Amino acid sequence: MKFKDLGIHNPVLEGVEAMGFEEATPIQEQAIPVILSNKDLLACAQTGTGKTAAFLLPVLQKISDNPNHGEINTLIIVPTRELAVQIDNQIQGLGYFVGVSSIAIYGGGDGSSWDNQKKALVQGADIIVATPGRFIAHINQEYVKLNTVKHFILDEADRMLDMGFYDDIKLIMKQLPANRQNLMFSATMPPNIKKLTNEVLKDPAQISLALSKPAENIVQAAFLTYEGQKAELLKHLLKAKKMTSVIVFSSKKASVDQLTKEFKKMGIQAEAIHSGLEQQHREKVLQDFTNRQIHVLVATDVVSRGIDITGIEMVVNYNVPQDAEDYVHRIGRTARASSDGVAFTFINEEDMGRFSRIEKLIEKEVRKVKLPSHIGEGPVYNPNYREKKPFRGKKREKR
Structure with missing residues (x-):
């Protein structure tokens, strides 16, 4: 499907075309209408399927339709600095003609990066993309106001739980207004995701595509x-x-x-x-x-x-x-x-x-x-192989 058929229109479409996107991927086809309808969403799709644009495009569409710059509209929480930077770059590309402001908030930088992050939070960038630890550090300084947040997005939710961010996510949620749209994207669906889903999402639509399967190509x-x-x-x-x-x-x-x-x-x-x-x-x-x-x-x-x-x-x-x-x-x-x-x-x-x-x-x-001949023979495949670990305890006396 074309993006305009999914409810995306100018000026967001101009950004889509500038980024070289032509047709929507399956996750985009299914997620974009749900997000535009303001329903909560739980989406499970493998990496490389276009999940980022699936939630950015409808959010950018909503900001374009009802601009209110100077307030934080969308909060996206991600597990790593690299992903925060990547999503922020996509926002700048896809939202170029919308005129949205955004910033990636993550640790590891110098004092000037902290000051830039603080400035964006105080002045109210449209979209904040943040790792949990650094964002909570800002929250603890008591200048972060999240009462205007309309969209709360957890990307790579399974990875965040693997990294031990469950309590951080709960703490961040306490700062958010009750009346908001919640979107959760995950590549896998382990049992602990269900618990988080029940606490974050309200009567969500659910999408599941090709769970845990590598791309055919x-x-x-x-x-x-x-x-x-x-x-x-x-x-x-x-x-x-x-x-x-x-x-x-x-x-x-x-x-x-x-x-x-x-x-x-x-x-x-x-x-x-x-x-x-x-x-x-x-x-x-x-x-x-x-x-x-x-x-x-x-x-x-x-x-x-x-x-x-x-x-x-x-x-x-x-x-x-x-x-x-x-x-x-x-x-x-x-x-x-x-x-x-x-x-x-x-x-x-x-x-x-x-x-x-x-x-x-x-x-x-x-x-x-088979290994190249100059390297030699390798081991025989035995999926039942168990590593033999050295015995470190005391030998029991024979009775």
Whole structure:
């Protein structure tokens, strides 16, 4: 469907066209009319389906129809700084012809960033996009007035609960007016989401699309490797494919830093990104990667959700993620906006059980690819493998 057929009209449509959007995605087709009708909404859809525009467009439409600048109209709470910045950028693009004001509020900056955030909150930016911790820090200073908020949006709600933000969300809700529209977007629907849903939403409409399934246009494959073979295999893939936009996921910051060093020695334009780096540095790395000045981004799961960079050709899971859901989010960084993509996963002996759980979740057996001959033989796939841990207790005496 076209966006104008969903109730979106000028000047929001001009922003849609300027951003290059032509037809609505399924989540947008279903969510936009619900949000325009002022109903609460619980929406579950996998990453890369256009969730951000699904809630931004109708909100921008409402602000355009009834502008009241100088008051906070919409509050969007998100789990990470990167997602806050990305949504704020989309607001600026989609809402360019509406003339909305917005700001991303997150921690990690210097004193001037705090002052800019305070100024926007006091003067009343139309849309606030914030991470819970930093936003509560501002609330505690008692200059944040949220009595004019008409839309309260929780994006990546499942991720926020995973990160322990439940109490923070409840605290923020206490500051909001009772008469407001509540929208909750989540990629997955774990049991604890139901509790939060009951406390946030009032008689919500519900949308559920392709729960926890990777996009069909992602080619998935796995290599069975011993830990010592992984670095050489990764180098082989990067050289063989000659790709200009690759994300390599590793669960540990130390591993991310080490891999980045190795790539640079090989002459590969690579940079690391993880929570241990300064926010300003992380933003520059993401910008350089988006602009193809960096060809390989080596990352922890800090970028596995919510970072929308088109044209990522390949994702490599250097190790199997602990949470099966994170596998879906990691590989969802590629094959976005109807493009194709490739996702490789390296599985050592200890990861086999976890990868088996991933295959059950996505209801698909991922093809196991033979290692290149120069790397040697890898382990045999055994999903029932259990890591043997050293015995550390006292031996019982025989009776």
